[in-house]
Amino acid sequence: MIFDIGLLIVGIILVLVASELFTNGIETLGHRLNVSKNFTGSVLAAVGTALPETLIPIIAVIFFSGNKGQDIGVGAILGAPFMLSTLAFPLIGITVLIGYLLKKRSIVLNAETTGLRRDLTFFLFAYSVALFVVPFESHSVRIITALFLLILYVVYVFQTLKGESEDMEATEHLFFAPKNPHPPMFIILSQVIVSLVLMVVGAHTFVHGVESVSLLIGLDPLIFSLLIAPIATELPEKINSITWVWKGKDTLAVGNVAGAMVFQSTIPVSFGIVFTDWNITGLALVSGIFAIVSAFLVLTLSYIDRKYFAYGFSLGILFFIGYVFLVLNDNISKF
Template sequence: MVFDILLFVLGLVFILISAEIFTNGVEALGHRLNLSTNFTGSVLAAVGTALPETILPIIAIFFFAEGKGHEIGVGAILGAPFMLATLAFPLIGLTVLMGHFLLKKRELALNIETVGFRRDIVFFLFAYSVALFIVPFENEILRIFTAIFLILLYFMYVTLTLKGESNEMEAVEKLYFSPKNPHPNILIIILQVVVALIVMISGAHMFVSGIEKISLHFGFPALLFSLIVAPIATELPEKVNSVFWIFRGKDSLAVGNVSGAMVFQSTIPVGFGIVFTEWDITGLALISGIFAIIAAFLALTLSYVEKKLIPFGLTIGGVFYIIYLYLAVKEFV
């Protein structure tokens, strides 16, 4: 038990350190490639930090199919968008509110590029609604076509994000792997990003392993672990990256990191789950999806009202996480 706790803590430390190195590298890469802020945050950073929670269900479904693998895999696939909408978004909102009201270090308005943010949320709402409510899970051929449609939808989103209007990336003060060079070689930048991702995934694996053994020690069911515990661990990179960016005043990167990950998680991993599992979404799994959609829709709605209300719109999603946690514990305990 002591070793599992140490593994848990060490994994968390690895995630925190690698997240700082990763955000630094992604900013430098976006600037070096002359990419927009939206594309850097919503695609580069989002896909990179989404790797841990994407790998988890694939491993569970393919290598633990004889046991609870499919159950854990589907739970992890659905748990990722749920955690992003009801935990990562609220964390951004609370960070802004704390920075404004308590620390007095920033304004209340969340200075994001609303066009990109709304595009992310609309794609997420559409893709995830298709996955939850329209997929004909009893017809294998139609399921395959649905999965292909969702994957193509993501590439359409990437294309629109790349072509969309957005501010250019600002130059990074220094690259950690080349601090004395104001114009580091792109290979050094890529190396830093890759190394950070490897450490991040390793840390997430250690973190999940520690939580899994601790949760099993206390008798947590597989579905409860896959829907609540594992996604909290694997979503840490997005949460930590976004908090770092919020405190540095890079709001578009912070929000895009999460909203872009939501689009990715509602298309690529979901398409994988539709094809390789039964994808019969009911009970708590369905509720998690509905809560994620409602939370995202509320954030989208308030973005049309005023920028000062966006932090509150993001924070509201936390209510659904608390309600869901209560329902889950009530059912399993």
């Protein structure tokens, strides 16, 4: 038990260190490429943190035969948007509220609403198509739908690139070159890559520790697979966004989560539509519906006064709590 708890602590520390390296590196990269805050957060940061966990469903479907690989793959694909919408977004709002109560920052969430609305609109459209429009009986139409989602993400990237947004400011220093105000690109990329590797190692160490502890205390594996593991795999986005919010860089924080939602609703989903049965029912469908409703709530509240923005972001936690209750209730009813 002590060793497993130690793994939890080590995993968290690695993710925290990696997140600090990553946010610092990605800010420097965005400034060097002369792209906007919105593009840096919604595309560069979002894709960087989403790529490692995207490998999970691909590996599961390829290397696990039968229903096991299908279940793990589909669960991982659906778990990411759900956790981002109902846990990562609320953590941003809660961090703002805590910072305000501690008099560390303003209650106003100064995220660029144009980029947020664009991200959420793309997410709601793509994820709704994936959950409700894909005809299970026609494989050719499913392939066309998958290609459509891939094209949709390319369109989203171009829209984000040319959209209006503030320019990135220069970071105080790059951790890998603290005395060089203009570090070469290969050093910037090296820091970003190292931070991503540390994130993957830290998240997997954390998952392994949580899994071991949960089994030791008698927690059902189903609860772990549906709830605990997805929380851990989305840890990088959560920690990155909290770090940025705490530093007052709200556009980067919000863009990291919202952009990851667009990525997760198009790239991994297109893989799932083609290479799995993609028969979304039961609690899996509920998680998708909750993700859509939570995101739609944030989109709606983005048109209200900014001083209420943080409260709107925080409301999504209710969907997460409700889903936990449904999973626990379903698990108990089977015994």
